[in-house]
Amino acid sequence: MTTYVYETIPQKPGEAPRYSEIRQSMQEAALTKHPETGEPIRRVILGGYGLLSSGAKRAGGAESGGCCGGASGCCG
Numbered sequence: 001m002t003t004y005v006y007e008t009i010p011q012k013p014g015e016a017p018r019y020s021e022i023r024q025s026m027q028e029a030a031l032t033k034h035p036e037t038g039e040p041i042r043r044v045i046l047g048g049y050g051l052l053s054s055g056a057k058r059a060g061g062a063e064s065g066g067c068c069g070g071a072s073g074c075c076g
Contacts, residue, residue, distance in 0.1 A: 001023045001025060002026050003021050003023050004021070004022055004023075004024060004030075004043055004044075005019055005043070005046060006019070006031060006034070006041040006042065007019050007020075007041060007042060008020075008034070008039050008040065008041055009040040009041060009042055011040075020034065022035065030042070030043040031043070
């Protein structure tokens with residue numbers, strides 16, 4: 001089972017979304033209604049784990065500096 005983050009879809013102008021963590025199988029479709037309240041919800045896509053390499057190329061052909069993305073030497 002995986003834990004996904006969902007947010008409510010605001011129904012009124014100025015209403016802020018509320019967030020919930022919901023466990024479900026990766027094979028299950030994304031929920032459209034909160035299982036407890038019935039409110040409309042959508043799955044939030046969060047940033048994942050990226051692999052950084054000091055020899056990676058950036059757009060435009062410049063070499064990346066690894067974790068800091070430049071040649072400033074901030075990564076040691």
